[in-house]
Amino acid sequence: MQDEPTPSELIQAVADFLRAEIAPQISGHAAFKLRVSLNALDLVLRQLALESDSDAVETADLSTLLGLHGSLAELNRALADRIATGEADLQTPGLADHLWKTTLAKLAVDQPNYAAYKRELERK
Amino acid sequence: MAATIEQQLERCVRSWCPGATGVSDAARLSGGASQETWSFEIAHPDGNIGAILRRAPSGYGAAPSRAAGLAAEAVLMRLAHDAGIPSPRVLHVLEPGDELGIGFIMQRVEGETIPRKILRDETFAAARPKLARQLGEILAGIHGLPLPQLPELRRMTAASEIAELARDYRGFNWPRPVFELALRWLSDHDPGPSARVTLVHGDFRHGNLIIGPDGVRAVLDWELAHLGDPMEDLGWVCVNSWRFGEIDKPVGGLGTREELFAGYESARGDRVDPERVKFWEVMGTLRWGVMCCGMMQRFRDGPEHSVERAMIGRRSSETEIDLLRLLAPRGT
Numbered sequence: 180m181q182d183e184p185t186p187s188e189l190i191q192a193v194a195d196f197l198r199a200e201i202a203p204q205i206s207g208h209a210a211f212k213l214r215v216s217l218n219a220l221d222l223v224l225r226q227l228a229l230e231s232d233s234d235a236v237e238t239a240d241l242s243t244l245l246g247l248h249g250s251l252a253e254l255n256r257a258l259a260d261r262i263a264t265g266e267a268d269l270q271t272p273g274l275a276d277h278l279w280k281t282t283l284a285k286l287a288v289d290q291p292n293y294a295a296y297k298r299e300l301e302r303k
Numbered sequence: 304m305a306a307t308i309e310q311q312l313e314r315c316v317r318s319w320c321p322g323a324t325g326v327s328d329a330a331r332l333s334g335g336a337s338q339e340t341w342s343f344e345i346a347h348p349d350g351n352i353g354a355i356l357r358r359a360p361s362g363y364g365a366a367p368s369r370a371a372g373l374a375a376e377a378v379l380m381r382l383a384h385d386a387g388i389p390s391p392r393v394l395h396v397l398e399p400g401d402e403l404g405i406g407f408i409m410q411r412v413e414g415e416t417i418p419r420k421i422l423r424d425e426t427f428a429a430a431r432p433k434l435a436r437q438l439g440e441i442l443a444g445i446h447g448l449p450l451p452q453l454p455e456l457r458r459m460t461a462a463s464e465i466a467e468l469a470r471d472y473r474g475f476n477w478p479r480p481v482f483e484l485a486l487r488w489l490s491d492h493d494p495g496p497s498a499r500v501t502l503v504h505g506d507f508r509h510g511n512l513i514i515g516p517d518g519v520r521a522v523l524d525w526e527l528a529h530l531g532d533p534m535e536d537l538g539w540v541c542v543n544s545w546r547f548g549e550i551d552k553p554v555g556g557l558g559t560r561e562e563l564f565a566g567y568e569s570a571r572g573d574r575v576d577p578e579r580v581k582f583w584e585v586m587g588t589l590r591w592g593v594m595c596c597g598m599m600q601r602f603r604d605g606p607e608h609s610v611e612r613a614m615i616g617r618r619s620s621e622t623e624i625d626l627l628r629l630l631a632p633r634g635t
Contacts, residue, residue, distance in 0.1 A: 215611050259478035275631045278481055285620035294548045295624050
């Protein structure tokens, strides 16, 4: 068992330092790159917070949908193959819901401010 | 490095620009390892000329398989300019004696390319409502350029583009059920070869359009130009990725498809096929998703190991939600 602080706490501390103390000191291309870097750290923080739960749900849903057991990567490959061959399509019960759920879970980590994502959240 | 390129540019400029007395303010604008864009000033007694150099440096002559090549780009820009399409004037096509690599020098066009400014700044408020229509008019002009005058370009069909996207996606070896769904949809809805084959710009969207308070001033970046279905350009400019948050205005966040189509039909008289446009919008959405994955790959493989490229990889999920909104919309 690793000690504290947690990875999230460490990343947050680094992000806070860069934002508060470095960002005001730089400009131009370096400032742009710092903004992108801070976005990357924020993304990692969201992934650390959300990934284990969303992966568990996705794995369970895929097992039900496909009638198979395996790792998340194996199950996703199996689903991709079935869609490619036409064995599964939007008429397959549960498929559209599954794709929506997993895609929304990706956006929650990758780009929670993406306008199309925010629009879809309003539907819930 | 800047001093060296200024000296090279000065020697080059003196060879074709009578009266030019020098070159200054050379600044690298953007581009990857294989292609560079430089801005510089040509000093001239009649007034300085703002200029842009677009080049592949020596040793990077081989264009990626999809690129038309810089020589073809220069020809296309000249044709577009002469046909009255907003386009920078090409001043000089590089020759071996210039020792600047392959490429061309064009006149700099002042204006804005940054989408968020174009979509939100007061400066463009008067132009915005007219832009969707104007984009249609410009595309009609591009598609009307006479085929016999065009340089050698790739001929693409829906089927060949689907095959290319499928190959690229499978090369990443990372399962994406939504991309599979889109590939399948595209194959099932392939409208077949277009009856009308024209020049297709191939990357007609924000970032490649210089816009001023008066409207579009220049169409840039003909790197992906090819021959094919003219509806492809209309679909690509409607891809959600180019709306930058203004998701209810399909044409680059500026206006409606109807305005785009009306501008297109008024300028040329050729009918728009909305079904084909929709097909190409789906294709374009998937294409941008695959391109995002490709940038991640380039980041990982090394040549462009930057955090920007890495983060673009995480934008491919944006195209997945856009594809689902197109192909499997949820009930309201």
